[in-house]
Amino acid sequence: MIEVKLRTLTPIWTGNVDRDSPSLKDTGLLGSLRFWYEAWVRALGGSACDPTSKDKCEYKGKKISICHACQLFGCAGWARKFRIECTGLETSPLFLVTSSKINQGWLKRIFEKQHNALFGQASLKITADDKDNEDVLLATLSLISKYGGLGAKTQHGFGQFLIENLDTKRVENGLSTIRSSISEKTENASKPSLSNFFISKFKIDENSVIVDYYLTNPLTIGTSSSGYGKYIPCSFDIRYKGEIQGRSFGLRNYFREIYGTQVTERIFGYGKGESRQGSKLFVSHLYKENNFDKFYYFKVWGFISPKLSTKPNFSIDLREEIIKHMQSRFKPAQAVFDKAGYELEEVSK
Numbered sequence: 001m002i003e004v005k006l007r008t009l010t011p012i013w014t015g016n017v018d019r020d021s022p023s024l025k026d027t028g029l030l031g032s033l034r035f036w037y038e039a040w041v042r043a044l045g046g047s048a049c050d051p052t053s054k055d056k057c058e059y060k061g062k063k064i065s066i067c068h069a070c071q072l073f074g075c076a077g078w079a080r081k082f083r084i085e086c087t088g089l090e091t092s093p094l095f096l097v098t099s100s101k102i103n104q105g106w107l108k109r110i111f112e113k114q115h116n117a118l119f120g121q122a123s124l125k126i127t128a129d130d131k132d133n134e135d136v137l138l139a140t141l142s143l144i145s146k147y148g149g150l151g152a153k154t155q156h157g158f159g160q161f162l163i164e165n166l167d168t169k170r171v172e173n174g175l176s177t178i179r180s181s182i183s184e185k186t187e188n189a190s191k192p193s194l195s196n197f198f199i200s201k202f203k204i205d206e207n208s209v210i211v212d213y214y215l216t217n218p219l220t221i222g223t224s225s226s227g228y229g230k231y232i233p234c235s236f237d238i239r240y241k242g243e244i245q246g247r248s249f250g251l252r253n254y255f256r257e258i259y260g261t262q263v264t265e266r267i268f269g270y271g272k273g274e275s276r277q278g279s280k281l282f283v284s285h286l287y288k289e290n291n292f293d294k295f296y297y298f299k300v301w302g303f304i305s306p307k308l309s310t311k312p313n314f315s316i317d318l319r320e321e322i323i324k325h326m327q328s329r330f331k332p333a334q335a336v337f338d339k340a341g342y343e344l345e346e347v348s349k
């Protein structure tokens with residue numbers, strides 16, 4: 001058994017609309033673990049089916065007939081190799097801020113039925129069939145903490161967390177366990193993979209104009225809680241569009257102005273009648289890692305190639321564009337971590 005102590009940096013979204021006492025399990029914890037494990041396994045060349053698709057695995061008497069992800073997470077006929085007990089986290093009122101009246105209207109409609117999220121400290125007890133698999137799950141959780149977010153609606157800023165008791169030796173062992181379990185190479189180009197990925201983490205001064213606006217007099221959605229200030233739930237503005245002191249900012253707006261609608265839809269998704277595609281780009285809320293920090297962090301990550309080719313012999317360097325935009329609008333801001341998926345220590349050999 002391994003006990004993992006988590007601390008949330010931004011609230012975690014719960015899937016159960018207004019249940020009285022949602023738990024970390026209701027946030028889709030298992031779904032997140034599986035999603036990131038799949039993306040990791042694919043980057044290392046292993047096979048991972050999409051459990052929501054028609055081609056998902058089914059165990060038919062031979063372990064090698066099911067993919068790497070199903071071997072650990074289970075599928076029809078094959079039991080999951082671990083269980084997780086969660087305790088802790090408190091219900092916190094759902095609260096968002098924005099600088100735009102239009103966004104405020106949108107967000108009120110999107111989050112109309114949801115009044116709560118989860119915030120605070122949690123303990124996860126992971127018990128697997130063997131110690132190596134516990135380490136694999138710890139390594140996956142650590143990966144999510146560094147490069148993504150936990151639960152649903154991470155594209156809306158939810159689900160940032162730290163592991164407070166990270167045992168790096170066990171993470172290392174988890175890493176080498178995953179590597180040694182993958183020998184053959186499978187082509188999974190069309191599914192989310194850490195080889196088609198990037199992550200940029202920014203640090204922004206708490207005296208910047210933008211932070212000052214959100215801390216003093218923003219437009220709000222929902223009820224503010226005591227956690228406000230530890231995090232600033234404004235990811236919608238950063239991902240789409242905000243305007244402070246007559247100056248607009250926001251990534252979708254920026255890409256649309258420079259590269260047009262088609263390119264922008266490839267990155268940010270679209271929904272037209274029957275055809276829909278989710279966003280490939282995720283933006284966290286602003287958060288402090290510690291109460292005494294004089295700055296905020298936020299992360300931008302994408303399950304998309306950081307070099308997006310749009311025409312023959314031409315590609316857009318997404319990381320460069322995002323950093324350029326952030327540094328011009330979020331002054332003073334700096335990218336403290338910036339890597340393409342293939343550069344991550346977990347993926348490179």
Ligand SMILES: [Zn+2]
Pocket residue numbers: 048049050056057066067068069070071075
């Ligand atoms: Zn599978």
